[in-house]
Amino acid sequence: MKVIALDVHDVRFPTSRRLDGSDAMNPDPDYSAAYVVIRTDTGAEGHGFCFTIGRGNELCTAAIEAYAPLVVGHDLDLADLGEFGRRLGHDSQLRWLGPEKGVVHMAAAALINAAFDLAGRVAGVPVWRLLSDMTPEEIVDLADWRYLTDALRPAEAVDLLKAARSGRAEREATLLSTGYPAYATTPGWLGYTDDKLTRLSREAVEDGFTQIKLKVGGDLDDDIRRMRLAREAVGPDIRIAVDANQRWDVAQAIDWVRALTPYDPWWIEEPTSPDDILGHAAIRAGVRPVRVATGEHVANRVVFKQMLQAEAIDILQLDACRVAGVTENVAILLLAAKYGVPVCPHAGGVGLCEVVQHLSMFDYLAVSGSTEDRVIEYVDHLHEHFTDPVRVREGHYLAPSAPGMSAEIKAESLAEYSYPDGPAWRS
């Protein structure tokens, strides 16, 4: 199969108009996607994207175009997508712009996920199943092992995957009947009023969620009040995570989280810079028993490796489109399994819920083999723009059945929200 074209779209949704997605660092996001369709000479196509919050989305579309010479006109071997991932990651001139981080890495994510979407469509299966049905050796070969072998060697990873085969059939039955646990971020955006927070928190519990999340980090008194209101609304048995979106320095993080501890926060998410491995370790030591979580802005597998080596996090929050897509996330899931740290993916954005569910379901079936203390973030925005939107019932993601990675945006939405010329932006 040969790639004949990349169709690239700059798609932006004007979410800042209602303060959906507002937090202490990001007061006015316009949820956006740098979106790509891989077209092949067989007629098969794959869809992928990376997620931004508005300005600069054009840098990610330009970066996807910058990879085109490595993709268009070349063969795409769906049985060796590890090679495809490494081809993008190892181009020396583009690598200089990271390496393996920021705009070029996000663009690689869009392309690599699109290649898996394509592979799923060609195989006629959803990507969670495509991955789970691979042999341990095939799975291990998807990853780029450079820089990982001090923490995990490929042969160890094969052993880990072989051990995880036990109980696979029962887990698949559970997944297909009940789904994968979710938690709700919808109630807690920082721009919402107390009444809206309280109402949405109650509704989340009524909808079957056993965990919600609140944004914090703007003002301590506000956070204490909001945390108290949320706790009163949901009662003692519902987990409430809090999320500071990188707002604090180390000492400030510890003090702030301690002030919220009377209301029993389940985890503190992104307390400080996503680059600060040692800072997270210090915060973790300082806020116990509150757990420390991060990952949506962790640049790549090398940083995650150290977060695990340094025992800096209790929860690993990979993002489907920040690191280099499925191939790098396979490595991250294997590292997390080796260190026994649960993965609870980030999905606050457009399309992130759709794509990342495939990774968690693969993790459950074939890698960690568990949903204990594992939940996928759920926000109820913008799903109507996808051809295969997530289905959440009783606080669980139902396993998608359509072939591919659920990454396709409807043609009419691509047109309506095309930036800057779509109707949604011309008005």
Add this chain to the structure above:
Amino acid sequence: MKVIALDVHDVRFPTSRRLDGSDAMNPDPDYSAAYVVIRTDTGAEGHGFCFTIGRGNELCTAAIEAYAPLVVGHDLDLADLGEFGRRLGHDSQLRWLGPEKGVVHMAAAALINAAFDLAGRVAGVPVWRLLSDMTPEEIVDLADWRYLTDALRPAEAVDLLKAARSGRAEREATLLSTGYPAYATTPGWLGYTDDKLTRLSREAVEDGFTQIKLKVGGDLDDDIRRMRLAREAVGPDIRIAVDANQRWDVAQAIDWVRALTPYDPWWIEEPTSPDDILGHAAIRAGVRPVRVATGEHVANRVVFKQMLQAEAIDILQLDACRVAGVTENVAILLLAAKYGVPVCPHAGGVGLCEVVQHLSMFDYLAVSGSTEDRVIEYVDHLHEHFTDPVRVREGHYLAPSAPGMSAEIKAESLAEYSYPDGPAWRS
């Protein structure tokens, strides 16, 4: 003073045609600059750039354009350039694309350095002097202290700068008479023949350099032979640094460096991923007494902070244009001084020698107060394209005297090497 325009240029030099700049990770770089001129309503202008190795340079020029709404039409207070740096770094939507790393951060470097070039021109002094003549409080206020206070607080930094005032006049006299020590990378590009390596190594010593550098990491037997030849060429008293350009995993780095140890390498540079703080610490413990150096690809001050906290490096190799320019490098110099680690800047690129000399000279006069074990990289490429090229005599950079940051590329070079339409690329 108000900014009225940004002129942005994509400039690329076809260096891959002669293998200048070739190393184990970057076999065929075309040294390039995403170049910006800040134009103001007073007629004063400032020049800055970030450095890439070819493909993707257009992403950095696009990122400079993406910052334009934060710059053009706004006041630029030359007495508060810390505010300018923080304005670029804190834009929430563009920050999402890093945060503070990769393409958007390199673009910020170009703009921030251009603002300092402008400030130097307006003040009629080179930037090394502009910075050195600031008060400790003014210097400290240039930095963005977010995420640093667990390692260094602003008040401590002020004390450190006050203590460094002692002996300033003598150091300035030394700087003006002798210059700042340099080392030569020119002999050691991986694509050069043994004869060329030997000849250029001897020439470097004859030219007064007391340190040279060899690229390694392609093939161990080749490296041992090249290291032996270089050692024979320069004798026992010249320092030979080796540079692996991120080629290895941790264990491989330790084994490889040990194999070179009989030829007394001074430092091993970039042994592994620039994100791998714990990996560098492990390598440092494993290769003693060989020193560990890194920095040209370290994304930002938060990663440098941890390199110092973890005692992962012996030498800190900041880059003038990878982190957010002068303002972030002031923070990095202060951190290095606090931890007592010498700074030996990266300058292998186009224009990096010109710009970074100002930072080392500032460090010598006002921060660390020392040139002991400190050298600026020197490569003899492409200086002819600058209006104020570096002057290196007897292995020392002579202090530039022209106002600004020596960042201006000649108009005829901008035209000749403009990509893709300049004459150099049309042929």
